[in-house]
Amino acid sequence: MLPINIWHSLKLLLIYSFIFGEAFEIPDAFQKSNHTNNWAVLVDTSRFWFNYRHVANVLSIYRSVKRLGIPDSQIILMISDDMACNPRNPRPATIFNNAHEQINVYGDDVEVDYRGYEVSVENFVRLLTGRVPPDTPRSKRLLTDEGSNILIYLTGHGGDGFLKFQDSEEITSQELADALEQMWQKRRYNEIFFIIDTCQASSMYEKFYSPNILATASSLVGEDSLSHHVDSAIGVYIIDRYTYYVLEFLENVHPNSKKTMSEFLAVCPKHACISTVGVRRDLFKRDPSRVPITDFFGSVRPVIITTDSIDIVDIPKRKSAKTENTTKSQGKRGYLPQFPIDLIPNTV
Known part of the structure; x- marks a missing residue:
C-alpha cells in the first residue's frame, strides 16, 4: 500500500488533470526549482x-x-482582526475586497495565527528567524527548511526605510534585511518572493543582501501607494490599487498555469497604479521570465510514480480477546476523603 500522502498527491493530480484537461508537465522554457x-x-x-x-x-x-494549493498549516497570517466584528461594519463577520461584494474574503475558514497586538515587530522578526519561545504552538512557527520557497507579503503604512506596526512601533529596512540574512545563514529558505504594498515601499528592499530573493514593491521612494475605490456603504476605501490588480491577475492563475513571475511583476503599470511599481532581481539567480508563478503562489506536492512492485509490510496481529481478559483488573478506584480525618486527633 502506498503511503497516505502519496495517495493524496495522486488523487489531486487526477482531479487537476480532469479539470484543466492537461497533464502536469513543466515546459522546457521553465527553469526547474530545487524547492x-x-x-x-x-x-x-x-x-x-x-x-x-x-x-x-x-x-x-x-x-x-x-486556492492554488498552499495549506493553512503552511500559511502564517498576521492581522489585527478588528474589522469583521467592528461596530461600524454594517455586515458583521464579513470583509469584502470589492464594493460589489462579490467575495467575502473573511469567509468561514480563515485561520488567523497572530491577531491584535500579537502583530508586532518582535513577533514578526522572531517568526522569520525561528527564535520563538519554546512554548510557541506549532501554528505560530515558520517551520521552513533549505528546500522552502517562501512568499512574504506585507501591507500597511510605511515611509522611507520603515514600516509601521500597529501605529506604535516600526521595523526598519536594515532590520528586515538582517532578519532575512539570519534565515539564509540558518538554512530556512531556498528562495523568497517579497511583496510589499505601502507608501515608498521599495525602500524596504533596498538593504537586502541575502541571495535568492526576488522583491517587488507597489511604489518607489518618494511616491505614495494609492487606494483603488471606496465602498460608500461603509465609508472607507476597500482595497489598495496595487493589490487590486495583483488579484485580478491571480484570479486567472490555476495550479497548472504556465504564467511566469515576469508576467506577475508587470501586473500594475504606472497608468493603472499611478505609483511606479519597483522590482529588485539582482539577488535572484533564476530568470523571472522562466520561473512559473506557481513556484511561489502554488504548492509542491511530490508524486512518486513507479512500475515496480511494492512489498507490503506485515501488520502485527492484535492480541486476542482471551489474552486481554487474562490481565488482572485493578481494584476499584475511589475518591480521596475531602478532609483528612486520619490526621485530626481523636478528642473523644
Missing part, C-alpha cells in the same frame, strides 16, 4: 476601521494562495 515545499507569510501591520483596505489586501492574497 520541496511552499510557505506564505502574510502580514497586515495596521489596525483601526479606516485601514479596512489593508486587511482586505492581505485576506485576498490569503484566499489566492489557499
Whole structure:
C-alpha cells in the first residue's frame, strides 16, 4: 500500500488533470526549482476601521494562495482582526475586497495565527528567524527548511526605510534585511518572493543582501501607494490599487498555469497604479521570465510514480480477546476523603 500522502498527491493530480484537461508537465522554457515545499507569510501591520483596505489586501492574497494549493498549516497570517466584528461594519463577520461584494474574503475558514497586538515587530522578526519561545504552538512557527520557497507579503503604512506596526512601533529596512540574512545563514529558505504594498515601499528592499530573493514593491521612494475605490456603504476605501490588480491577475492563475513571475511583476503599470511599481532581481539567480508563478503562489506536492512492485509490510496481529481478559483488573478506584480525618486527633 502506498503511503497516505502519496495517495493524496495522486488523487489531486487526477482531479487537476480532469479539470484543466492537461497533464502536469513543466515546459522546457521553465527553469526547474530545487524547492520541496511552499510557505506564505502574510502580514497586515495596521489596525483601526479606516485601514479596512489593508486587511482586505492581505485576506485576498490569503484566499489566492489557499486556492492554488498552499495549506493553512503552511500559511502564517498576521492581522489585527478588528474589522469583521467592528461596530461600524454594517455586515458583521464579513470583509469584502470589492464594493460589489462579490467575495467575502473573511469567509468561514480563515485561520488567523497572530491577531491584535500579537502583530508586532518582535513577533514578526522572531517568526522569520525561528527564535520563538519554546512554548510557541506549532501554528505560530515558520517551520521552513533549505528546500522552502517562501512568499512574504506585507501591507500597511510605511515611509522611507520603515514600516509601521500597529501605529506604535516600526521595523526598519536594515532590520528586515538582517532578519532575512539570519534565515539564509540558518538554512530556512531556498528562495523568497517579497511583496510589499505601502507608501515608498521599495525602500524596504533596498538593504537586502541575502541571495535568492526576488522583491517587488507597489511604489518607489518618494511616491505614495494609492487606494483603488471606496465602498460608500461603509465609508472607507476597500482595497489598495496595487493589490487590486495583483488579484485580478491571480484570479486567472490555476495550479497548472504556465504564467511566469515576469508576467506577475508587470501586473500594475504606472497608468493603472499611478505609483511606479519597483522590482529588485539582482539577488535572484533564476530568470523571472522562466520561473512559473506557481513556484511561489502554488504548492509542491511530490508524486512518486513507479512500475515496480511494492512489498507490503506485515501488520502485527492484535492480541486476542482471551489474552486481554487474562490481565488482572485493578481494584476499584475511589475518591480521596475531602478532609483528612486520619490526621485530626481523636478528642473523644
